[in-house]
Amino acid sequence: MKNPNTKILGGTIIALVLIGSYHNSSQIHELKPAVLNDHDLPSPSRRFKSRINNTNGGLSQQQTSLPSCLKARTDTVPPSMFGKLPRPFVNLGFPKMGEPRTSSLHSFFECGNMKSHHFSCGRDLKTKRMISCANCIMKSIAANKPPLELCEEADVYSQIDNGTFFPQIEYLDEFHEGHPRATFFLTFRNMTKWYHSLSHWPPRPKGPHMSDRLKKFEITGFPSGKGKNEEEFTEWFCNHVLRVRELVDTSDHHHLIEVDIEDDTIAGRMSDIFNISAGCWGHSNMNLLLNPDANVSEVSINKRQMQLLKKRQEKEKSIKRENHKGGWKYRHKDSFNDDDDDDDEVQSDLLFDDEQERGKTRHIDTNSCFQARNDTIPPSLYQKLPKPFINLGYPKMGTTSLHKFFQCGGITSYHYLCGKGGKTKPPCAECIKQSVSQGQLPFAQCQDDGEAWAQIDNGRYFPQIQLLDKFVEGYPEATFILLFRNMEKWYNSMENWPPNRTKMPLSQRLLNSNIPGLYKAKGNKVSTFSEWHCNHVNRVRDIVSKSPSHSLVEIDIEDPAAGEYLETVFGIKKACFGMKNTHATPKSSTDA
Numbered sequence: 314m315k316n317p318n319t320k321i322l323g324g325t326i327i328a329l330v331l332i333g334s335y336h337n338s339s340q341i342h343e344l345k346p347a348v349l350n351d352h353d354l355p356s357p358s359r360r361f362k363s364r365i366n367n368t369n370g371g372l373s374q375q376q377t378s379l380p381s382c383l384k385a386r387t388d389t390v391p392p393s394m395f396g397k398l399p400r401p402f403v404n405l406g407f408p409k410m411g412e413p414r415t416s417s418l419h420s421f422f423e424c425g426n427m428k429s430h431h432f433s434c435g436r437d438l439k440t441k442r443m444i445s446c447a448n449c450i451m452k453s454i455a456a457n458k459p460p461l462e463l464c465e466e467a468d469v470y471s472q473i474d475n476g477t478f479f480p481q482i483e484y485l486d487e488f489h490e491g492h493p494r495a496t497f498f499l500t501f502r503n504m505t506k507w508y509h510s511l512s513h514w515p516p517r518p519k520g521p522h523m524s525d526r527l528k529k530f531e532i533t534g535f536p537s538g539k540g541k542n543e544e545e546f547t548e549w550f551c552n553h554v555l556r557v558r559e560l561v562d563t564s565d566h567h568h569l570i571e572v573d574i575e576d577d578t579i580a581g582r583m584s585d586i587f588n589i590s591a592g593c594w595g596h597s598n599m600n601l602l603l604n605p606d607a608n609v610s611e612v613s614i615n616k617r618q619m620q621l622l623k624k625r626q627e628k629e630k631s632i633k634r635e636n637h638k639g640g641w642k643y644r645h646k647d648s649f650n651d652d653d654d655d656d657d658e659v660q661s662d663l664l665f666d667d668e669q670e671r672g673k674t675r676h677i678d679t680n681s682c683f684q685a686r687n688d689t690i691p692p693s694l695y696q697k698l699p700k701p702f703i704n705l706g707y708p709k710m711g712t713t714s715l716h717k718f719f720q721c722g723g724i725t726s727y728h729y730l731c732g733k734g735g736k737t738k739p740p741c742a743e744c745i746k747q748s749v750s751q752g753q754l755p756f757a758q759c760q761d762d763g764e765a766w767a768q769i770d771n772g773r774y775f776p777q778i779q780l781l782d783k784f785v786e787g788y789p790e791a792t793f794i795l796l797f798r799n800m801e802k803w804y805n806s807m808e809n810w811p812p813n814r815t816k817m818p819l820s821q822r823l824l825n826s827n828i829p830g831l832y833k834a835k836g837n838k839v840s841t842f843s844e845w846h847c848n849h850v851n852r853v854r855d856i857v858s859k860s861p862s863h864s865l866v867e868i869d870i871e872d873p874a875a876g877e878y879l880e881t882v883f884g885i886k887k888a889c890f891g892m893k894n895t896h897a898t899p900k901s902s903t904d905a
Contacts, residue, residue: 380551382550382552383501383554385501385572386569386571389568389569390568390586395585395586395588396585398586399496400468400494400495400496401492401495402427402470402498403492403497403498404469404470404471404472404499405473405485405557406472406500407474407479409511418471418498419431419469419472421589421593422468424589424590424593425589427467427469428468428469430464430469431471431472434449434450434461434473435449436465442686443686444464445686446470447475447478447688448688449461449463450464450473454484454487459491459492460484460488471498475691476526477530477694478691482532482534482553485556485557499557500574501550504547504550507550508546510523511524514861515861522861523861527861528540528541529693530691530693534552534553557569579594580594682846682847682848682851683797683843684797684869685795685797685867685868685869687878689866689867690864695881695882696883698864698866698882699792700792701763701791702719702724702765702792702794703765703769703784704766704777704794704795704796705784705793705794705849706777706794707770707796707846707849708770708807708819709807710797710870711868712728712767712768712796713728713768715765715767715794716767716768718890719765721885721888722883722885722889724764724885725762725765726765726766726767727759727760727767728768729768729771731756731769732759733759733760733761741759741770741771742769742773742774742775744756744758745758746776749776749783754783754787755783755787772822772826773826773828777849778828782856785863791863792863792866793853794865794866795865795868796868796870797867798871799871800839804839807820808820828845853865866882875890876888
């Protein structure tokens with residue numbers, strides 16, 4: 314995978330390790346050093362196998378004191394290096410590594426006037442679309458380039474994994490050789506708290522949780538099936554620390570900075586090391602809406618934030634949107650990962666405002682919500698995505714094409730009509746609504762053999778909006794789908810559907826149906842529908858980002874490579890995908 318022409322220039326690599334105290338050391342005294350086999354390791358990492366297996370100071374069966382891999386050392390960097398550490402700074406830490414979060418590193422360096430990327434590393438150089446750091450790193454390695462070569466340049470990369478693929482593990486040696494003057498970071502925390510966070514996020518009483526999701530992936534040092542308890546996660550964590558230390562210790566030019574984040578003097582030490590104000594470090598900017606369990610006494614907050622927090626807690630996990638007279642407002646921060654309880658990868662808070670406030674605060678992120686992402690599914694899940702496949706997209710977005718695609722691939726798919734009955738099946742929207750009203754799973758009173766559901770709304774009632782939480786809770790391993798197309802073409806399609814001009818256009822029918830988030834507005838209707846679509850995309854992305862078991866496939870139906878992408882993800886021939894129903898006039902469906 315390496316470029317044979319890459320030269321290792323003289324320089325210094327510094328790894329910053331942020332380590333939290335481990336108060337329950339007695340829980341890990343039975344741990345043995347992890348022994349990694351070749352089949353556990355992708356080829357880029359095999360050269361480190363002996364280092365991990367033979368590293369001194371690993372977890373011993375007889376060890377009862379705090380393992381060395383959980384102890385922060387404070388004398389590894391001479392003061393002469395303070396304020397002179399070379400860039401880029403790259404965080405090699407794991408997700409859910411606690412408070413402060415990876416976003417605290419991001420905020421710290423941004424506060425110090427450095428350009429920082431967190432989860433998202435700018436735009437793809439070819440498609441110009443937003444791309445995750447993990448994705449551009451994989452593309453760089455595939456092109457025999459240094460890991461960050463095809464990512465947007467920055468001073469700091471505060472999170473490079475996407476929760477499913479870990480470049481900091483698989484390509485650690487590539488970072489070492491390709492970026493010989495990089496400063497590395499590792500975020501650490503109390504192991505008991507870390508495991509508790511992994512095994513309780515998202516806050517779903519019966520799971521599944523992030524720890525369950527990590528068990529599914531073939532991660533170096535953490536093969537599929539591992540992660541049954543805190544000890545196994547701790548072992549994985551410690552081996553990563555030992556591996557980084559080994560890399561640094563065997564070089565005469567590398568330095569390693571280890572920082573205990575629970576040390577009261579950490580802000581001052583970070584200030585000394587990086588020559589950035591101590592006030593830039595810590596919890597001062599924590600959003601309680603994203604951290605409802607935070608200690609309020611330790612956080613500086615405003616009155617509005619407290620009001621919103623109280624409101625969300627009172628409504629628990631979901632709000633009955635169909636009974637609310639107000640509109641929707643999303644605060645969105647683009648990214649997609651599985652980091653801390655604040656959901657660093659996607660931060661989309663659903664807030665309600667009255668009619669007067671709504672018009673002032675509506676927001677559209679034009680950089681992301683109109684663009685399908687092609688890096689949401691890790692290669693390890695290609696052709697292995699769990700069913701059912703549920704399209705949460707809107708009508709006239711290519712739902713018929715999706716339906717035909719699944720049927721062509723031998724998958725039982727339903728589109729618009731899926732209720733139980735003879736030749737005249739009721740619409741999916743009706744059987745779904747009836748099922749939920751009787752306390753059943755959404756598809757309980759729909760067809761029994763459904764594997765894919767290509768259109769679940771009826772153009773008036775939208776289960777993908779009103780009952781989205783029921784789908785998430787009722788089908789905890791479902792694969793969700795979002796469809797994308799050019800907004801003007803989408804609106805024109807709705808404006809001209811059905812072709813029979815004596816009937817009300819679909820666009821007007823939608824506006825008259827009192828659908829949550831879609832309200833009658835003066836002016837540009839394209840903008841009105843675009844915002845409705847954008848907010849829905851942000852909301853779905855937000856929910857999936859919080860779930861360790863759901864997957865989200867995003868498809869741009871106008872992308873010439875859409876069929877090829879679908880074949881890669883679902884294992885169905887790309888020839889099965891194409892625009893359907895473009896000129897037909899179906900009797901009941903609202904799709905194109």
